[in-house]
Amino acid sequence: MVSSLPRTAAVPALVALALAGGLIVTAGPASAAGVRIHGIQGTTRISPLVGSPVADVPGVVTGVRAYGSSKGFWFQDPEPDDDPATSEGLFVYTGSDPAVAVGDSVTVSGTVSEFVPGGAASGEQSETELTSPEVTVVSSGNALPAPVKITARSVPAAYAPTGTAATGGSVNGLKLKPRQYALDYFESLEGMNVSVSDTRVVGASDQYGELWVTVKPSEDADRRGGTVYGSYDEQNTGRVQIQQQASTAQSPFPAANVGDRLKGTTEGPLDFNQFGGYTIVAGRLGTVVDKGLRREVTAKQKKDQxxxxxxxxxxxxxxxxxxxxxxxxxxxxxxxxxxxxxxxxxxxxxxxxxxxxxxxxxxxxxxxxxxxxxxxxxxxxxxxxxxxxxxxxxxxxxxxxxxxxxxxxxxxxxxxxxxxxxxxxxxxxxxxxxxxxxxxxxxxxxxxxxxxxxxxxxxxxxxxxxxxxxxxxxxxxxxxxxxxxxxxxxxxxxxxxxxxxxxxxxxxxxxxxxxxxxxxxxxxxxxxxxxxxxxxxxxxxxxxxxxxxxxxxxxxxxxxxxxxxxxxxxxxxxxxxxxxxxxxxxxxxxxxxxxxxxxxxxxxxxxxx
The missing domain is CATH 3.60.10.10 (Endonuclease/exonuclease/phosphatase)
Incomplete structure (x- = not known):
């Protein structure tokens, strides 16, 4: 589900998340002219430009969310840099129905913010975004940047780096290592157009229009198709949540049980939210294939049992x-x-x-x-x-x-x-x-x-x-x-x-x-x-x-x-x-x-x- 919190939970213009988990007041650069999305995202979880105004940031709209309390759109730079730690995608919070369409080439001016789903007290990571935007549509009908394919090979086996004592256990200030840690890998793709293909459902569809899949079907698999959480060190790196860009009122979300298949390609921007973490907000959703999961029946007790x-x-x-x-x-x-x-x-x-x-x-x-x-x-x-x-x-x-x-x-x-x-x-x-x-x-x-x-x-x-x-x-x-x-x-x-x-x-x-x-x-x-x-x-x-x-x-x-x-x-x-x-x-x-x-x-x- 999209966050139900008002966007007042976004870190204000002159306030950034502390690396130690609290808040730090920082003026930031007075402005950042000529910056592109990867410069806003930076190489850590917190933007180096948080609190700064930016102007005429270019990109192509890859997804639109016109429902819930987190209305806005994602856009992506079609001219990436060569640093795997910097994301090329970004969410723009509009607060009302966005006046853009997927495929629009746009320039966006606004303020770089860090939004913490659940509020700072949740301890959650933040999502880098632009707020108070001014959007100019340059052209429409453009091809989207090719999605980054999330696969069993692309997601590292280690889950996350360990926070340092100096930062109160936070990893916010650590440089991302997307080839070493799964959470760093997903963070390096925050806001970008991504895809998964022919995945197995490991978390059934729920009332909020979301389900979970794994790109690592052999990872701690149980006999009914799920992924077993066996210890604090087995977080299961292949899991990712799936939502859709349309509301469930506009397009009913498919019913899926654990063990079912999400056949074909599911593609959309990679979001971050309070209730699921990294989430593909699909503009293109695969087809659920029922694998026939049945409810179990236990044996009847014997007379002396x-x-x-x-x-x-x-x-x-x-x-x-x-x-x-x-x-x-x-x-x-x-x-x-x-x-x-x-x-x-x-x-x-x-x-x-x-x-x-x-x-x-x-x-x-x-x-x-x-x-x-x-x-x-x-x-x-x-x-x-x-x-x-x-x-x-x-x-x-x-x-x-x-x-x-x-x-x-x-x-x-x-x-x-x-x-x-x-x-x-x-x-x-x-x-x-x-x-x-x-x-x-x-x-x-x-x-x-x-x-x-x-x-x-x-x-x-x-x-x-x-x-x-x-x-x-x-x-x-x-x-x-x-x-x-x-x-x-x-x-x-x-x-x-x-x-x-x-x-x-x-x-x-x-x-x-x-x-x-x-x-x-x-x-x-x-x-x-x-x-x-x-x-x-x-x-x-x-x-x-x-x-x-x-x-x-x-x-x-x-x-x-x-x-x-x-x-x-x-x-x-x-x-x-x-x-x-x-x-x-x-x-x-x-x-x-x-x-x-x-x-x-x-x-x-x-x-x-």
Missing amino acids: LAVATYNVENLAPTDPQSKFDSLASAVVTNLSSPDIVSLEEIQDDSGAKDDGTVSAAGTVRKFVDAIAAHGGPAYAWRSVDPENDKDGGQPGGNIRNVFLYNPARVSFEDRGTADATTGTRVVSAQGGPDLTLSPGRLDPGNPAWQDSRKPLVGEFTFRGKRVFVVSNHFVSKGGDESLTSQHQPPTRSSEAQRQEQAKAVNSFVRDIRAVRKNADVVVLGDLNDFQFSGTLAALTKGGVLHDDIDTLPVPERYSYVYNGNTQTLDHILTTPSITDFRYDSVHINAEFARQDSDHDPQVLRLRP
Whole structure:
């Protein structure tokens, strides 16, 4: 999508991005006569002429954007220099429908600016552009500069240079090395006419009219066509976002799933935006070829197997259409094969996102379990604890919380005490082993780790005479983290600190259970909002208290989410060492598809306690 921010986020005429990530006031040259586009772009990410007026810059219009809040056009110098670090293309921000057409030869006068999508606080790179333009059309119908072909060979294998300590980790001031680093390569083409050909879709089409492809089909490929994000050093350099120059109202964007092909040539200027980084804004869009991706169905649990699932149902509210409830219910019954216990994340209260003080979600849950029964599933019972109003984060007014569904024909729930939002459940030693003081209960809700975040839901279940403790989680989101294309390399992941504290709290609680009975069966699951290789999971599993069971899958199958063309793991099921007989399945039914019931794939564990 184009940035929704007003262009006041552009760096003003006399202000440039600091190499250390802040702002520097600089007068710049009084004027720059006779300059061409490559002189404006320069050899670093920041123009050497930022804040300067320039006059009569020549070029040919290669793309026009006449919708959204970032209206303008791209133009390119047909007479390039011989420096691969300097781009020959540039975006001109007009703020209204541009009075030019593709193929026009123009001269442009204006002010050189650096626009930071998301604002300077985002830590994002900037886009060099001209603002307050005066445009003269010299001629029309000219041939466009031949596109630079982005291929597997042209994109370097290394992702980005490392920022220096002197610049606060920023790479803005480093000279571009387009033959050495992928981000430098793309930056050296910023604003230029580029193309990709016969690429594979690695991020499905979305509501904003965009998808992701890779020019490196063998790069960390999974068996369903995606590109696996396997570590902080595997950013997957072949990914690039695709949009189109026309609005979706003017020209519907094609629906594509992961693994589909974008056949033929896709060509247009290379833009930079807040939500996707480097993006081809296509004037010529390839054709989507359906490769037949199908939604998975997990195996049915056997009589002596307990099936436990986690499913983030993405802000499910009674105000949602019945079709969403029906589709989610059908997935629980058919694709998840009716698990015995389901941990649901993002169940909203009975008034949805209306901020009216409502905290009960009984109506939301009842509507869902009724839909499951109507689709042939079990008559699920459920347990939860209402949160305090507006204390658990998520969509304002929605009061999202975790909920246990369970099949009483297969599993019994051990009710103890009367829980509330602020009283934490504790582990006590009782005859026969550990008990919870509150079941269901919330885990340490007064701990600062849970500020503006969901508090874990804990419950005791009995299956075939054996006690199983289940801890349902929805850790704080990655909001505020810098993107992979940040000016800081490596990017700052500020939200991880809170998730690590949350993980420590859960780890400690499981230790309390095991201190009473070392071989206690505990299942910790949910949307942890972090990767299996993260510090969060290291804190959660510290001391061998828990094992992250998704690690039992082959590496190409370890994912539950797709973001910016990277398939990655945010949803997990972990178990204590006493649970050794199990089968794990990440059931891919949402994240890879243009039509989604949720943005997460559910996870199912079939175990013998």
